[in-house]
Amino acid sequence: MDKRRSLKISSQMQKELSKILAEDINDPRLSENVIVSITEVEVTNDLSFADIYVSVLGDESKKESVIEAFEDAKGFIKRLIGERMRLRSMPKFRFKYDNSIERGVYMDKLIAETIAKDEKNAGNRED
Template sequence: MMLRSDRVGEEIKKVVAELIQNEIEDPRLPNFTTVTAVEVTRDLSYATIFVSALGDGEQIATTLNVMESAKKFIRYRIGQEIRLRNVPEIRFKYDNSIAEGNRISKIIDEVIAKDKLKRESNR
């Protein structure tokens, strides 16, 4: 059974993703900024929005700063799009799962290449 907070989180995720693509026109925001997840507290008072962006540590920090500076606008638009008595306070956190997945994939590729090279040299 899906909780109301989970449903609200999914709706917030859709709204914020749409805002990033179409309405937040800050040139510092990377093109590949993605909302990966939204966690909403059971009482719907807080929403943690996890964002992911390609780039180094400086670009990630810039992305979070841009999102923080647009926080009031984002919260206002969430309130317009989703009918709630109280719009949750929003917080942004960086989600490194995509970068971590890429790192692990690269390690696996290296191990496979070394194994293949080792097998060919043993023939």
């Protein structure tokens, strides 16, 4: 299959999964005291697998329970994706934890701390 087609399918699947997460899934593990987002979907060229990267802002136990919730809802999600995207063959979903947003928040914090220290040191030199 053409790489462009699998990229289009990946993009569309990410949009649909985000809608499903926001509107159709009522699992408390995905909504209580945790922020969940679908950061990326990678569909293989032969449409056999879809790696779904899930970002979770919450403690470690929440992260594990979110992946479990997605695994438990896999059949429901596949059915909804099938109805909305009308693919001839539905890829097998593999949910994976993505910590890129968490890493970005941490890097922003470090940058802000460094800027504050630099400004403080610059103020001390002027005195």
